[in-house]
Amino acid sequence: MGPLIPNGIIPIEWDSIIAILIGIVFGFVLESSGFSSSRKLAGVFYGYDFAVLKVFFTAAVVSLIGVYYMDYLGYLDITQLYVHPLYLWGAIIGGIIMGAGFVAGGFCPGTSLCAVAIGKIDAIVYVVGIMIGVFIFSELFPIIEPIYDGYFYGNLTLQDSLGINPYWLVFIFSIIAIVAFVIADMVRKRIKNVFY
Amino acid sequence: MVEKKTAKVLNFRYAFLAAILILLAGGLVLLPKYQKHEGIKPQVLLSKVISQERYISTDLIADKLISRDPSFILIDVRDEESYANYSLPNAINIPLKKLLDEDSKVYLNQNQFDVVFYSNDNFYADQAWILCSRLGYKNLRVLKGGTNRWFSTIINPQVPSENKTAEEFELFTTRKAASMYFGVIYPDQVASKDSEVKIEAPKKVITVRKKKKKAPEGGC
Numbered sequence: 411m412g413p414l415i416p417n418g419i420i421p422i423e424w425d426s427i428i429a430i431l432i433g434i435v436f437g438f439v440l441e442s443s444g445f446s447s448s449r450k451l452a453g454v455f456y457g458y459d460f461a462v463l464k465v466f467f468t469a470a471v472v473s474l475i476g477v478y479y480m481d482y483l484g485y486l487d488i489t490q491l492y493v494h495p496l497y498l499w500g501a502i503i504g505g506i507i508m509g510a511g512f513v514a515g516g517f518c519p520g521t522s523l524c525a526v527a528i529g530k531i532d533a534i535v536y537v538v539g540i541m542i543g544v545f546i547f548s549e550l551f552p553i554i555e556p557i558y559d560g561y562f563y564g565n566l567t568l569q570d571s572l573g574i575n576p577y578w579l580v581f582i583f584s585i586i587a588i589v590a591f592v593i594a595d596m597v598r599k600r601i602k603n604v605f606y
Numbered sequence: 607m608v609e610k611k612t613a614k615v616l617n618f619r620y621a622f623l624a625a626i627l628i629l630l631a632g633g634l635v636l637l638p639k640y641q642k643h644e645g646i647k648p649q650v651l652l653s654k655v656i657s658q659e660r661y662i663s664t665d666l667i668a669d670k671l672i673s674r675d676p677s678f679i680l681i682d683v684r685d686e687e688s689y690a691n692y693s694l695p696n697a698i699n700i701p702l703k704k705l706l707d708e709d710s711k712v713y714l715n716q717n718q719f720d721v722v723f724y725s726n727d728n729f730y731a732d733q734a735w736i737l738c739s740r741l742g743y744k745n746l747r748v749l750k751g752g753t754n755r756w757f758s759t760i761i762n763p764q765v766p767s768e769n770k771t772a773e774e775f776e777l778f779t780t781r782k783a784a785s786m787y788f789g790v791i792y793p794d795q796v797a798s799k800d801s802e803v804k805i806e807a808p809k810k811v812i813t814v815r816k817k818k819k820k821a822p823e824g825g826c
Contacts, residue, residue: 471627471631472627475627475630475631475634478634479630479634482634482637577634577635577637578635580631580634580635581628581631581632581634581635583631584627584628584630584631585628585631587627588624588627588628591620591624
């Protein structure tokens with residue numbers, strides 16, 4: 411049956427509208443759970459607030475389990491889902507730059523726009539910084555291009571590269587998530603005196 | 607008192623949620639596995655098999671070949687030897703054994719061209735058609751009657767007897783013309799050619815050179 415749009419159950423013309431609606435809901439949830447505060451986001455790195463880790467890890471695990479159950483029951487064809495292509499060094503270098511920006515600015519691109527929406531000045535500065543970064547990237551693109559297009563490994567998933575049964579992978583992944591949450595809580599209890 | 611009790615229960619809420627998570631994930635591991643269908647559903651395949659839509663006539667293929675229609679590729683599913691002996695123009699040879707190879711996928715699993723299978727009759731071509739449709743490939747056709755019918759209709763069309771309709775005569779002349787396109791020479795054609803063709807003296811062509819306009823130079 412699913413995915414709904416590729417199989418024609420929802421006409422393809424609706425995809426932008428659905429994307430906008432999901433985007434609005436996503437932004438609303440981000441803001442209402444306090445993710446538009448750079449202090450909360452930066453807390454992951456300093457160890458006084460692990461909300462980001464917990465939220466995104468939980469989201470990943472829950473959707474993973476849900477997708478595999480729906481695939482098992484025949485509501486969703488997992489082979490039709492989009493798998494992001496792997497450009498190894500592009501991903502590593504981009505991830506480091508993104509992480510540095512995350513620590514320094516206290517936002518990720520999504521939450522920065524959320525924070526702009528509620529009028530935070532630091533977020534506005536951050537978004538201007540993103541624009542400058544995009545400009546620099548575009549200007550340097552001819553130099554960066556070999557890394558950007560190179561080291562291509564196809565649309566890999568963990569189950570392909572590790573060769574494990576996907577169901578076991580989900581199980582192991584959810585145990586890792588729970589262990590991570592417990593450790594995060596222990597760390598947070600040690601560092602109590604941070605006020606934010 | 608009540609609040610204290612609920613608070614006590616709520617203390618365990620994260621442990622409870624974690625337990626649910628592990629239960630669900632473990633459930634995935636423990637579920638009995640079953641073989642999934644690859645490609646389209648059996649019902650869809652059956653309805654496609656019953657339908658005659660996949661067949662394409664030799665006349666249509668001849669017409670497409672003559673008009674150099676770029677929208678289709680011919681695939682010969684016979685073995686290499688028969689392919690080397692005779693095949694339709696611009697056909698690609700993918701023997702039935704190699705149909706599911708990775709190399710043949712490029713030709714079969716695409717959306718740009720119609721794929722027309724053919725063999726000596728349409729028997730092997732039908733098999734190829736079923737295998738590929740089962741995998742969900744699109745725009746597949748089968749040449750009705752295969753190369754045998756190609757010979758009996760296009761290459762060597764039968765002269766209709768005198769009591770046949772005008773349409774059949776018309777069809778015959780079209781097929782005859784098509785066969786001439788594919789290289790068949792008829793005796794009447796050769797004879798008539800000799801008598802009719804006159805050699806005309808080639809006209810001398812005098813080309814007039816036009817003066818080239820000079821591009822404006824300089825100026826403002």
